[in-house]
Amino acid sequence: MQRASFLFAAVCLLAACNLTLAVAQDASQYKVGDRVLVTPTGLQADKYWQTCTVTFPLHLNGIGVKCDPQYGGTPIDYNVMPKWIKPFGAGDARNAKATYETQPRHEAADHTVLPDRPFVDCNVDQPGTYKNGDHIPPALAKRLIQCLWERPAAQGMDGAITIDIDGMTMGAPRRWVYQHDMGQGIADLNTLVWPIDVKWTWKTYFRTRTHVIVREDIFNCYVNAFRKWTCGAGQGIRAILTKDITVQ
Numbered sequence: 222m223q224r225a226s227f228l229f230a231a232v233c234l235l236a237a238c239n240l241t242l243a244v245a246q247d248a249s250q251y252k253v254g255d256r257v258l259v260t261p262t263g264l265q266a267d268k269y270w271q272t273c274t275v276t277f278p279l280h281l282n283g284i285g286v287k288c289d290p291q292y293g294g295t296p297i298d299y300n301v302m303p304k305w306i307k308p309f310g311a312g313d314a315r316n317a318k319a320t321y322e323t324q325p326r327h328e329a330a331d332h333t334v335l336p337d338r339p340f341v342d343c344n345v346d347q348p349g350t351y352k353n354g355d356h357i358p359p360a361l362a363k364r365l366i367q368c369l370w371e372r373p374a375a376q377g378m379d380g381a382i383t384i385d386i387d388g389m390t391m392g393a394p395r396r397w398v399y400q401h402d403m404g405q406g407i408a409d410l411n412t413l414v415w416p417i418d419v420k421w422t423w424k425t426y427f428r429t430r431t432h433v434i435v436r437e438d439i440f441n442c443y444v445n446a447f448r449k450w451t452c453g454a455g456q457g458i459r460a461i462l463t464k465d466i467t468v469q
Contacts, residue, residue, distance in 0.1 A: 251275050251284060251306060256316050258307050259286050261299045270307075272315045279303065295430045295465040323467045324431060334379035334426050341384075343368035347449040353408055357415050357442050357450050359389060365452040366419060366440050374426070385422040387435070392416035397443070404453055406445035415442045416455060428468065435462040 251257060252275060259273040276298065277285035283300040290296055309316035327335045345364055367384040374381040394413040402414060416439050423434040439456040 250308075251278065251303075253277060256309065257286065258309060258315075259288060259299065259301055260305050261288065261297075261301060263302070263305050273299075290465065295467050322464070323469050326468050327426075328428075332377050334374050334381055334428055336373075336381050336383045336424065336426050337431075338383065340373060341367045341371050343371065349448045351444045351448050351450060353411065353444050354394075354413055355444060357391075359391070361450055362391075362415075362417055362440075362442055362452060363389060365442065365450060366417075366421070369453070370423065379426060379428045381426040383424045383426075385424070386419060387422055388420040390418040392418065392439075402441065404441075404443065404445075404451060406447060406451065407443065408446045412443050416440070417442060417452075418458070420461070430468055431466040433462070433464050433466060434460070436460055 255275040257273055257275060258270045260269045261271065262269060271288045271291070273286040273288040275284060276287050282302060284303060284306060285298065285300055286306070287296045287298050324337070327337065329335055341364060343364075345361070345368065347361075363386045366386060369384070370382055371384045372382050392415065394415050397407060397410050397412040397414055399410060418437065419440050420437045421435070423436070425432045437458040438454065439458060440452055441455040442450055442452040445451050
């Protein structure tokens with residue numbers, strides 16, 4: 222009885238070893254850089270399979286992959302079991318090298334994440350001599366709109382923001398509309414508001430990605446009670462683009 226039990230255990234162990242060896246041999250076909258289909262969750266329905274790239278070969282029953290961005294996001298790294306990977310079928314157009322956008326890492330010595338250009342100088346010197354009805358200088362309007370949100374990250378952190386103005390169209394002036402227009406320091410209800418149609422790009426710089434939003438909106442500018450120009454967001458028009466750029 223004991224000898225039979227021993228033989229049964231030995232047979233099971235041998236079968237398990239052979240299965241492990243078969244899996245390892247099957248997984249060895251995947252090399253770093255190979256394009257593959259992966260189900261990161263192990264679910265087998267077609268909708269769960271993603272297009273990925275092998276980043277490191279089989280190790281401790283796991284294979285490293287980087288899956289292509291989903292819905293405008295960023296590539297995601299996974300360590301998956303070999304049975305969750307399969308090769309592409311012949312002629313599958315997805316079996317091409319990943320072409321997602323990347324950019325180099327840009328950090329200060331203290332690890333503060335930096336933008337891809339110098340910050341705008343938001344210490345805007347206005348002499349306080351403008352008057353209601355003046356035309357706002359386009360260069361000043363551009364700078365005031367950028368400085369609504371542009372800022373560096375806190376020391377040692379990420380989250381810096383840049384605002385780029387891609388195009389501006391100055392509208393005809395109109396009178397301030399009570400309980401519609403927002404702002405502080407207006408001279409009176411005869412204050413003229415200059416609407417500006419702006420195409421602009423907001424970038425937020427994180428450590429692993431840069432989040433990019435491109436929009437078109439109306440910004441309103443006016444001369445306040447201190448005879449200085451001020452600008453603020455007015456009316457949303459449309460979202461043009463949202464994407465993430467991977468930092469490497």
